[in-house]
Structures are given as C-alpha cells and as structure tokens.
Amino acid sequence: MDFQRRLLDVSKALSTEDVKALAFLCTDLLRRTLNPADSANELFVRLQEQDLLSEERPQLLTELLVTLRRSRLVSELNLSNRGAAASGLVTPYRKLLYELSEEITDEGLGEMKFLLRNTLKRRALEDNCTTLDVFLEMERTDHLSDSNLDELKEMLQVICPVLREKIEQFKAQQVCETHHIAQESKEPMCSSLISNQGSLSPCLELNPPGNHHSVTCADDDNDNVVEQFSSLRTGTEPFTRSTIGSDALPASSTEEEILVSTESKRKKTEGLQSYAMNAATRGVCLIINNYNFKKTGILSNREGTKIDEECLVKVFTWLGFKTEVHHDCTSGQIKNLVQDLGRRDHSAMDSVVCCILSHGKEGSVLGVDGIPVEFTDLREPLKGYNCYSLAKKPKMFFIQACQGTDNQRPVWVEADGPADSSVCCDAVKVKPIPADADFLFAMSTVPSCVSFRDKTAGTWFMQSLCKNLVDMVPRGSDLVSILTKVNADVSRMTDSCGVRKQMPQPQFTLTKLVVFPLPKAAPPNLPFV
Numbered sequence: 001m002d003f004q005r006r007l008l009d010v011s012k013a014l015s016t017e018d019v020k021a022l023a024f025l026c027t028d029l030l031r032r033t034l035n036p037a038d039s040a041n042e043l044f045v046r047l048q049e050q051d052l053l054s055e056e057r058p059q060l061l062t063e064l065l066v067t068l069r070r071s072r073l074v075s076e077l078n079l080s081n082r083g084a085a086a087s088g089l090v091t092p093y094r095k096l097l098y099e100l101s102e103e104i105t106d107e108g109l110g111e112m113k114f115l116l117r118n119t120l121k122r123r124a125l126e127d128n129c130t131t132l133d134v135f136l137e138m139e140r141t142d143h144l145s146d147s148n149l150d151e152l153k154e155m156l157q158v159i160c161p162v163l164r165e166k167i168e169q170f171k172a173q174q175v176c177e178t179h180h181i182a183q184e185s186k187e188p189m190c191s192s193l194i195s196n197q198g199s200l201s202p203c204l205e206l207n208p209p210g211n212h213h214s215v216t217c218a219d220d221d222n223d224n225v226v227e228q229f230s231s232l233r234t235g236t237e238p239f240t241r242s243t244i245g246s247d248a249l250p251a252s253s254t255e256e257e258i259l260v261s262t263e264s265k266r267k268k269t270e271g272l273q274s275y276a277m278n279a280a281t282r283g284v285c286l287i288i289n290n291y292n293f294k295k296t297g298i299l300s301n302r303e304g305t306k307i308d309e310e311c312l313v314k315v316f317t318w319l320g321f322k323t324e325v326h327h328d329c330t331s332g333q334i335k336n337l338v339q340d341l342g343r344r345d346h347s348a349m350d351s352v353v354c355c356i357l358s359h360g361k362e363g364s365v366l367g368v369d370g371i372p373v374e375f376t377d378l379r380e381p382l383k384g385y386n387c388y389s390l391a392k393k394p395k396m397f398f399i400q401a402c403q404g405t406d407n408q409r410p411v412w413v414e415a416d417g418p419a420d421s422s423v424c425c426d427a428v429k430v431k432p433i434p435a436d437a438d439f440l441f442a443m444s445t446v447p448s449c450v451s452f453r454d455k456t457a458g459t460w461f462m463q464s465l466c467k468n469l470v471d472m473v474p475r476g477s478d479l480v481s482i483l484t485k486v487n488a489d490v491s492r493m494t495d496s497c498g499v500r501k502q503m504p505q506p507q508f509t510l511t512k513l514v515v516f517p518l519p520k521a522a523p524p525n526l527p528f529v
Contacts, residue, residue: 003055007041008041010044010061010065010073011041011044014040018040019039020132021068022043022068024132025090025094026047027094029050047060059089063090066279067095067098091146093170096166096170099347100131100163100166101130103160104131104159109130109131109134111158112159113125113134115155115158119141124137138151152167166347166388169345169388169389170347173344272513273512273513274512274513274514276350277515278517279348281320281348281349281350282319282320283346283352284321284324284344284346284352284353285312285353285355286324286326286338286353287309287354287355287357288337288354288358289305289308289325289326289327289328289358290302290305290327290329290365290367290368291306291328292328292368293359293370298370299366299370304457305357305453305458305459308458308463309325309357311463311526311527312355312398315466315469316355318523319516320516320519321353330368330369330371331366331369333367334373334378335373338377338382342381342386342390343381343387346393350393351394352382352393352394353396354378354397354398355397355398355400356398356400358400358401360399360401363376365401366401391438392437392511394439394440394510394512394514396440397440397441398442399442400459401443402444437510437511438510439510440480441506441507442465442483442504442507443504443505443507444460444461444462444504445504445505460502461504463526464486464490465482467526468489469482469516470523470524474523478515480508480513486504490502
C-alpha cells in the first residue's frame with residue numbers, strides 16, 4: 001500500500017508533458033506506444049504487469065524520474081536512487097532521443113516538420129505534435145532507429161549542428177562497447193570493501209628521535225616504537241577524528257539543519273552557477289592504483305596504497321559515480337585507459353573523475369614500468385574537442401604522487417616517489433594547466449616536494465580527501481571549498497616529532513561550482529580518519 005501511495009504521489013506531481021516523456025522512455029520496455037490519454041497511473045500499472053516495477057524493484061521509476069531531471073521528487077518521496085544508475089532499463093538510444101527533444105527549440109521543431117513534410121503523414125506534423133511525437137512517427141515509418149540515425153543527423157545538421165555531435169558520440173559509444181579495454185593486471189577489481197572495525201591499527205614503527213633520523217617502516221624487522229596514524233599531529237594536537245572532522249555535522253543533525261546549512265553556503269556563493277548534477281549516474285570514476293614497481297629495479301612498492309583505493313571506491317560510489325579500478329598499469333596502459341574514457345559517451349552523465357595513485361616525476365605520474373605519463377597526456381583525451389559529451393562538464397583529476405624531490409627534513413613515514421630511503425618522492429616541476437575550461441587537478445603536494453604515505457593507513461592526502469567529502473558534501477559545500485579544507489588539514493599534519501610537512505595543491509579552470517547532491521545512502525565508514 002505504501003509503495004502504491006508513492007506511485008500515486010508521483011502521478012499527481014507529473015505534468016502532462018512529463019507523462020508523455022515517461023511513456024516515450026518506456027516504449028522499448030512495453031513494446032508499444034501509449035495513447036495520449038494514458039495517465040501516469042496507467043503507465044505504472046503496465047510496468048507492474050510486466051514485472052518491471054515493484055516495491056522491491058523501484059529502480060526503473062527512479063531512473064525515469066532522474067532522466068526527467070526530477071531528482072527532487074525522488075528525494076521528497078523517499079525513493080531510493082541506489083542501483084538506479086546500474087539498472088539500465090531505459091536504453092541509451094531512448095535517452096538520446098529524449099535529450100535531443102529537450103534541446104530542440106520550438107523554432108527547430110517547426111523546421112524539422114517542414115523538412116519531413118514529404119516523408120511523414122500530415123497528422124504527425126500538426127502544430128500540437130511534439131518532438132517526441134515526430135520521433136515516434138519516424139520510428140513507425142522506419143526512418144529512425146538505434147541503428148539508423150543518419151536521417152535525423154542530417155536534419156540536425158540543418159536545424160542545430162551542435163546536437164548532431166550527440167549522435168556522433170552515441171554511435172562512437174556503440175562501437176566502444178564492443179571493444180572494452182580489459183583490466184590492466186591479473187589482480188581482480190576491488191569488489192570487497194574494507195571492514196569497519198572500531199580500533200585503529202598501528203601504522204608506523206619509528207626509531208626514537210635523536211641525532212640519527214633513520215626511517216623504519218612498519219614491515220621492517222624493527223620493533224622500536226609503535227605509532228598510530230591517529231597520532232599524526234596537526235600543530236601541537238594529535239591528528240584524530242575529532243581534529244580533522246572539526247566542522248563536520250554531528251551524527252544527530254536533522255535534514256532540516258542540513259538544508260539550512262546548505263542554504264547558508266549558497267548565499268555565500270551568490271552569483272556563481274553550479275554544474276548540473278541531476279543525471280542518474282554522476283559519472284565514471286576511473287581509479288588507477290599502481291603498487292608493484294619491482295620491474296623498474298629502482299622504485300619501491302607502494303605499501304599502503306590499497307587502503308586509499310578502498311576508501312576512494314567507497315566514497316565515490318556513495319556520491320553516485322560508477323567506479324572502475326585498474327591495478328599496476330604501465331605508462332602505455334594508463335594512456336590507453338584515459339583515451340578509452342575520452343571515447344565513451346558521457347552525455348547521460350554529469351562529470352568524470354580520474355584518481356591516480358602512483359610514483360611520479362615532474363608534471364607526470366609513473367607507470368609500473370617507470371616511464372612517466374605527462375599530465376598533458378591525461379587531459380588531452382577529455383578536452384571538449386576530443387570528447388564532446390564532456391564539454392562544459394567538470395573533469396576532475398585527483399593525483400597521489402610527489403611533485404618534487406625535495407625533503408624539508410627526515411621523516412618517519414613513507415613518501416610516494418623514488419629515493420634511497422623508505423621515503424620516496426615523485427615530484428618535479430608542475431606544468432601549469434592550460435586554459436581549457438572545466439578541468440580540476442588536485443595534486444597531493446606542491447612542486448618540488450614529496451607527499452607521504454603510511455604503509456597501513458594510506459596517504460595523508462587521499463585519506464583527508466575522502467574524509468572531507470563524506471563530512472562536507474551533506475553540508476552542500478562545493479568541491480573547491482572541500483579541497484581548501486583538505487589543504488588546511490594536511491598542512492597541519494606531521495609525524496609524531498613534528499618535523500615533516502605536506503601541502504596539497506589544487507589547480508583548476510572550473511567555470512562553475514562543483515556541488516555534489518546529497519546522496520540518499522548513509523555515508524560510508526572510513527578507517528583511520
């Protein structure tokens with residue numbers, strides 16, 4: 001009864017045009033076109049009869065509403081959006097036509113009807129016929145299908161050439177789906193997430209401070225002093241959950257308090273627009289985790305990187321991204337993965353994220369073969385002229401790799417880069433991000449400096465990033481503000497003796513605010529932070 005009541009509430013909230021759009025999106029599922037008089041309730045009944053919609057399987061309804069950009073309705077009616085992105089019941093082809101209909105103006109529709117005057121019957125070209133009506137009639141008369149888009153593409157070339165590119169992207173994606181790039185190592189993709197045990201594990205073994213400041217990591221044969229990641233200091237205080245999460249909402253915060261906090265932040269950023277974040281899938285989150293560098297004969301394995309990977313999977317899945325993890329990639333494989341990402345159709349997504357955990361050199365990250373991949377090679381495939389479906393959408397890179405070889409002082413934690421000790425550095429001079437719009441590069445450290453990785457608890461930067469995303473997204477904070485908080489937290493971190501520092505550096509050409517919607521799922525539990 002409760003689910004039927006929610007369906008009734010949805011029906012009441014939808015306009016006539018919304019119902020026609022839902023019926024259009026369900027055409028392939030129901031194998032028929034609904035009559036114009038059919039209501040949302042009748043549509044829901046037919047979907048239930050086909051076992052496509054039920055209280056146990058609400059994903060289709062959520063997918064439909066999100067496609068119609070009615071995410072608020074999903075939230076207000078407490079419809080779960082978990083699994084909506086993965087349901088994929090509405091075909092990409094059907095979504096493409098709907099998106100095109102939303103972009104075609106009344107003037108463009110009139111021009112389309114004029115061009116089809118000798119092709120379609122007059123009834124399909126009457127004034128009250130919408131773009132979706134025209135598409136359905138073109139399908140009925142075999143002038144349009146998922147494998148026959150040429151006629152529509154030719155019309156769009158005349159009416160609105162920009163929309164023609166959406167069809168090109170769709171066709172390219174169809175080809176890509178048959179040529180997936182396989183995972184880059186024999187290790188399985190991360191499917192099991194870390195456990196949520198209460199106690200913190202020891203993460204460093206340090207020699208007592210003295211004249212000889214040698215580094216002893218957790219997996220060495222030394223039992224001198226056991227330190228915990230929670231003992232890393234911010235200023236003079238221990239680096240604890242309460243310290244790094246000082247401005248996080250208390251667990252008992254009500255939804256009303258969150259909304260008040262969000263509204264307050266919006267007023268502070270008045271005059272700035274936000275990127276659209278209303279798609280069923282927030283975007284692809286590509287995670288490249290390089291651990292094994294034995295083949296180089298020089299670089300050490302990146303102990304502790306697994307915990308970063310697991311936290312990133314948890315957090316970005318929670319944010320609505322489709323995470324893809326690849327392990328131990330060579331430089332060529334890294335380039336191929338990013339190029340493949342640029343060849344995909346992102347038109348049904350809001351953004352794209354790429355996280356790279358590796359050693360590095362100047363302006364680059366290293367493959368497990370020790371060969372650098374320049375930051376420019378990471379950006380190029382995702383630029384607007386190479387990937388049209390990502391134009392005007394945020395393209396976010398989070399790089400855990402040193403950006404220099406300078407050490408300010410000896411440290412008792414491991415850094416991500418080549419060095420003779422257990423503290424490695426992969427930094428070089430950072431090449432500035434070009435003026436291509438809508439990119440963000442969040443790097444774990446500033447030029448010429450190392451960044452630190454704990455063998456048990458992960459890296460300072462990635463752990464702080466994950467923690468602050470979980471804490472601040474529910475507050476309505478934008479991404480740059482979150483990264484500023486990460487900067488503040490990491491800049492105060494140090495080892496137990498207070499002699500090692502790190503300063504992350506975000507660089508961006510964003511033109512709007514990146515504000516992730518409040519996820520319906522409970523925030524993930526993260527270890528160590």
